[in-house]
Amino acid sequence: MPIWKRNLIVCWFGMLVSSVGMSQIAPVLPLYIRHLGVHSPALIAQISGIAFGATYIISAVFSPVWGNAADKYGRKLMILRASLGMGIVIGCMGFAQNVYELIGLRVLQGVITGYGSACTALIATQTDKEHAGFALGTLSTASTAGSLLGPMIGGYMEENFGLQNVFFITGALLMISFIATALFVKESFTRQDKKVLSGKEIWNNIPYKSLTIMLFVTFFVLMIALYSIEPIITVFVTQISLNTGHVALFAGMAFSASGLASIIAAPRLGKISDKIGAQKVILVALVVAGLLFIPQAFVKNPWQLMVLRFLLGLATAGLIPSVNTLLKKITPDSLTGRVFGFTMSAGYLGVFGGSILGGQVAAYLGIRYVFFITSALLLINAVWVYFKVYKKLSLKIEGN
Template structure:
């Protein structure tokens, strides 16, 4: 088996488990906080929001730092650090004695993360150009699938085995990711910059600043769109469903439909990006995703919503691999880890912002407006991408073809 394929398999598993570890707390958090001794409903809601969101905020801060370390020391050491660290921290959450210990461990989880950044950089730099789209497309499904399926997995394990076992099982899987990384991941790392550059110095030598910034914003908007429905999906299913006995199960299926579609479509769309140009796939995917959000506000039953969420997952699957392909294409290899770190920070901030946006819009204007406002964000991003990415790269390709 080629080294890039073996690296891809190990990284996919690790990123999937990391995604589960970051998000699996969502459905069980209020129950666990109550179990830890907090009984006031308002306090439970307050602590739940802090405990869930703090991980993503801290991750956004530390992701560029670990990206810099990956460029300096190699990507495999960062994979080992993150997987072992998260295995210990996530497993320890099952032994938390009070809510403050839990919040502290969630903060530590955010600080030691960086597995996804290191994986993306490793695959981008160690895979040949011919297979880059397929590899990055396949890899992009891991974190999204883990993040979207995480709440369902966490809820199932908690209901059948106990809340603490959600942490123990995830910690054990992360430990397996660490062990497989030790023995199976191979990296030919040569450090190009001897001097450690500051964030300002890194940005000053990024060759395509405007294009890079547009890609960061696109990744941010995509994660906002993926997670804007998370706070309201259960309530929306309750309104749509006549049989309230299976609301939690239906909500899990609806939320996970996007993840399933992403797993199916992302490798294919990543490969398509290599053939026709990533900028074309990004533009079409943004327009399609934005349009698919509109009818979600007007569905009549959970099954229609599930179908539309699946279609949204197919459209969104074209965005992450295409963004990563373009970042790899326009970024010097010596800066790849740091630039991917910035991009991952945008994703973490989008996850947090999407959850906050969905809850606040639903509270102030109604659930239907969550879908309509998210649609507007995607379509506005598509307009920006058309002028800043699509047009610019198409002109560049035409110039190359005419030479």
């Protein structure tokens, strides 16, 4: 088996588990906080929001730091660090004695992050050009699917194995990822003992600055779109369900449908982006995804919502690998880890921002406006991509 394929398999499993570890706690948190002695519904909701959001905000801050370390010391080393650290920290959450310890461990989890950016940088730099789109597309399915399927997986584990075992099982899977990385991942990396570049110096060494910003924004908007429905999905499914006996199940299925579609479509769209150009895939995916949000506001039952969410996943599956493929093309190898670190920061902020946006829009304007506003964000981003990327990129990038 080629080395790049073996690296991809190990990194795919690790990114899936780490993404699940970040997101699976969402349905478990309120129950675990009650288990830790908090009984006021309002206080449980408040602490749950703090504990869930803290990891993503701190991760957004530290992802570029670990991206810088990956460029300096090697991407495999950063994968080992993140998988070992997250495995220990998530496992320790099962031993938390109070909510302060839980929140502290969630913050520490955010500090230790960097697994996704290190894996992406490793695959981007160690895979030959003709397979880069496929490899990055396949890798992106792990991150997206793990994030979107995580809440359903967490709920399933809690129901069948118990609250504390959710953390123990996830921690054990990350330890398996650590061992697999140590044994099977190979990286051709030569450390360059150069002075640490400042943020300004890094920025000056990026050839296509406006395009890089555009890709960061696109990744941010995509995460907002995927997660804007999360805080309102259960309430919305309740409103459109005739049988309210399976609301939680239907809500989990509707939210996770796009993740399942991404697993199916992302590798294929990654191959297509290799052939026709990633900028074309990004533009089409943004337009289709933006349009698919509109009918979601008018569904009459959960099954219609699930179908539309699945179709949305097929569209958005092309965005992450295409963004990563373009970043690989326009970024010097010496800066790959740092640039992908900033990309992950944009993604974490998008997850947090999407959750906030969905909740606030639903509270002030109504649930259906969440879909309209998210659609508008994607379509505005598509117009921006058309004028700033699509029309100019062929001349600037394809010739390289």
